[in-house]
Amino acid sequence: MVGKAFSLFEMDSLLRSAGAERVGEDASRKLAEVLEDNGKAILFKAGILAKHARRRSITKKDIMLAAKC
Numbered sequence: 001m002v003g004k005a006f007s008l009f010e011m012d013s014l015l016r017s018a019g020a021e022r023v024g025e026d027a028s029r030k031l032a033e034v035l036e037d038n039g040k041a042i043l044f045k046a047g048i049l050a051k052h053a054r055r056r057s058i059t060k061k062d063i064m065l066a067a068k069c
Helices: 008-017 023-050 062-069
Strands: none
Touching: 008 023, 023 062
8 A cells, every 4th residue: 555645646757757667556656665664764863853952843954964864
């Protein structure tokens, strides 16, 4: 099942914009899974950074720093 955040159409479009001429449904599903997993990991790290800064809100800076880790 495709993750809650991404549709198969969005993943297909993203893969095609990266140069793929043909895209299998399994490739679209896997990309959605990978992006969702990586996104969750980044958000977890960003939450830790916000808490460390004694904030309850995650900021753009938290996301950028978490993505670099």
